[in-house]
Amino acid sequence: MHAFNYHRPSNVNDAAALAAKSADSKLLAGGQSLVQAMKLRLAAPTDIVDLGMVKDLAGIKSDGKTVTIGAMTRHAEVTGSAEVKKAIPALAVLAGMIGDRQVRNMGTLGGSLANSDPAADYPAAVLGLGATITTTKGTHAADKFFKGLYETALRPGEIITSVSFPIPKRAGYMKFKNQASRFAIVGVFVADMGNGVRVAVTGAGPCVLRLAEMEKALGAKFAPESVAGLKVKSDGLNSDLHASAEYRAHLITVMAKRAVEAAMK
Amino acid sequence: MGAPLIGARIPRKEDYRFLTGAGQYTDDVTLPRQTYAAFVRSPHAHAKIKSVNTAKAKGAPGVLGVYTGEEIAAAKLGGLPCGWLITDVNGQPMKEPPYPVIAQGKVRHVGERVAVVVAETQEQARDAAELVQVDYEVLQAVADGRLARAKGAPQLHDIAPDNTCYVWALGDKAAVDAAFAKAAHVTKLDFVNNRLIPNAIEPRAANGSYSRADDSYTLYVSSQNPHVERLLMTAFVMGLPEHKVRVVAPDVGGGFGSKIYLYGEDVVVTWASKQLGRPVKWTADRSESYVSDAHGRDHHTIAELAMDKDGKFLAMRVKTTANVGAYLSTFASCIPTILYATLLAGQYTTPVIHAEVTAVFTNTAPVDAYRGAGRPEATYVVERLVETAAREMKMDPAEIRRKNFIRSFPYQTPVALLYDTGNYDATMDAAQKLADVAGYAARKKASEAKGKLRGLGYAAYIEACGIAPSAVAGSLGARAGLYEAGEVRVHPTGTVTVFTGSHSHGQGHETTFAQVVADRLGLPVENVDIVHGDTSKILFGMGTYGSRSIAVGGTAIVKALDKIIAKGKKIAAHLLEASESDIEYANGEFKVAGTDKKKMFGEVAFAAYVPHNYPHDKLEPGLNENAFYDPSNFTFPAGTYVCEVEVDPETGVVKIERWSAVDDFGKIINPMIVEGQVHGGLAQGIGQAMTEGAKYDSHGQLVTGSFMDYCIPRADDLPSFQVDTRETPCTHNPLGVKGCGEAGAIGAPAALINAITDALGVKDIPMPATPQTVWRALQQKKAA
């Protein structure tokens, strides 16, 4: 790891100001992606602005229509939250599938979204539920947030403060794990919002994406058999040592079917 | 005394220190005026080094020295030696290209050492290492062993045309060909035994220091055999007198073979410590370990089994290409030959066997012994062939094995080994019971009802352990003896310290060996401590690998104990005013036979060290004995594993539903430790078959260079193992022990692949059988 200056502000404004001071600064949330990159010498920020002491960035609130989760809320808090389990059980399940216990105790929702790893889990829920991302500079609709490989709509210096998830009628998440990393080879989030169905897939493309055909089929009838026969095209899907595009395309169908089954339980 | 200690489940003495963070590993050793090394490594698989510019690095903060291949050559440091000479089919010695400790003019694999930076801190060394500028002329690379001898393949070493290290053979080819000509059925398989990356929890580390006071060196190093490390480093590489070098392998966090070898880093830090007059420490990070530790396996094999119409084995023919990587690591040459082809008889009476092995150089990390070392590869050949043969002959896989089991011992195999003893029916019968093979059909039905596929597979393995009779090893090309040394030091008050040349890096020797000693002497196990891993304390040692510690190291200790007891009897006879021949020793007491006259062990020890009343005319004072033991034969652990899997055909995910293992390790000292060794070995074998596989791309880049892509199995990938043992004591060592450290890794892959292919109804599937691989096999089957 290269040497860097360390800052620990106690509010979001100071954090934004500190981050803006240096062109090569980085916000630090749970450090589960950033610190690894630094240890591997792939990232070498001059300044680290630690969000750990910014108290109002963490916490979970529910008003019956939406669940709002602070950016610094750890995965473990989300998976263990009685409110989340009650309002959006699939979201609690998803958070519990991220990494291992140590990762879940450190990693945060905001960090995961800002990082936008193509195989990360949270983006599937954010897009699958049509959540709204609130930042220091405004709000982003989920449909416009994920731009590409490790690329989001966030501008330099913009800090995610919270994410609001609409509460669905029912929802399910199924993840097919990479054996080694345990990130998603394919993760499918299916949500019946009452006024329509959303299906979001992570792991398969450069970033999380929606599947219109499946949404339509499930909108007509929310049942596993509605998607079981739908073949997904492999064009443009990720292909690597662990899974070819063709295998991923196949897994999307299988995971979608199982996510619907989970949602109906 | 209480219950016998041999066979007791005594908790491991070493665990308190390991579990509470009191272990002392090489990286924990920080010496006064410590400095730190970072290696610059090649990013290319094959390239000429046009120039190395170290000016910037030398000027970086904290930097004390930067050394390249040039300085190493100028210092006349030799290359790393290979410890085993293989003679090829034409009677020529294998090709041994120079293996410099820092690259000289050319790099031949990603991760090869190109320069080293030494600085005040580790981070300064790493920062400065990034400033070393190397100008490479990139060359074409070859990583796949199957392509190494192809026309036009890039050539690695001038002295090894066609990248060939040797072509070696064992067995009677004419007899094998004749038997095949008469066979009623031939089963043939063509497969790869996948390359593995050892990944000990503790990465390699070395801390060298030089003392100007007496012109001596001390090297702390994460090693499995400190004396061998010292011998190779002093005599062959650095030209130092052995008595001026101390090598300490303190607590070592796993080795699996990868820490047997002398590595360039160990030499460089030792050498640099004299250049700088300060100790130099290097600890690998995980990424470095992936590219620079010796890897394991990597065979391509075509194997055939000839049978008569009843499934009786007539002959076996095996042709293997072994990828040894870019250079010959310390024991690389003997693994795919001496430790592989000699095991091809397995548990069977196959009368004739011929094996031909071609070892090739490629632009990959060197390949050497890895848990099992040659024997997993052999077992995979034999047990995949046998199971496939049973399917093709429509015979029960257990029956075809029983039909061919060796039942009369000693048994001379057609591939050089002489099995002293064994009882393969016993382990097969027990494994079938443990696995409830009788209930399998019902379980298969239940799986099918859920839309799942179920399969069952066996592996009946044998291994040669207790390496080795030195004379035999020597006649086969070993450049070292393979005995072991032990010393028993009885202290004046009767407690005991034992010094062993074996090395424990996870095996639990501090407990097992103490049990042996305490049992023989009739003392509480707390009164015995085991010391290992320091050339300044231990008289000599060949170290730990090949499941040899208890069979060879343990026997050396027993021999020393016999001397202690013999001397103790003499002392006791004097003290008890009896004839020496009337003294019996049992339960910690020297007794005059048939009387109640006795002396406790502690009293005799005390008399030896406070010799007021002592037979000075006949006996020296003191009670300290040592012994060397050179075994007369290998030991032959064997067993049967039965694996049952359930496959999800939709995703290709394989779940191991049951795993039953019955091993015959001869006499068992501590069943709990043995079970732990079996569990660990099984986990590694399952890893090879299902999750692990080192992949280089066609440019020689390691694609699986971290835990993100190289999958070591986790606890939840594994079933709850059912393990049991049968005891057929080894006939030629006093403890009757055979060794247990590698069995799991040897037997597991074949059992698992046999189960998976059974479930899928396919002839073969490549390892690792990942979900994608399984899914593809099912797609292909559907398409066919």
Ligand SMILES: Cc1cc2nc3c(=O)[nH]c(=O)nc-3n(C[C@H](O)[C@H](O)[C@H](O)COP(=O)(O)OP(=O)(O)OC[C@H]3O[C@@H](n4cnc5c(N)ncnc54)[C@H](O)[C@@H]3O)c2cc1C
């Ligand atoms: C072993 C391991 C396994 C893992 N497995 C999974 C898995 O299965 N699924 C999965 O989804 N993830 C997995 N992860 C990643 C994990 O979820 C990370 O926590 C997450 O990707 C990043 O969150 P973080 O809080 O650690 O962010 P950090 O690492 O601290 O930061 C990541 C990036 O986000 C930026 N950032 C952080 N917070 C904000 C903010 N509020 N506003 C703007 N930018 C911000 C940082 O500057 C940085 O660029 C794994 C990680 C590890 C180490």
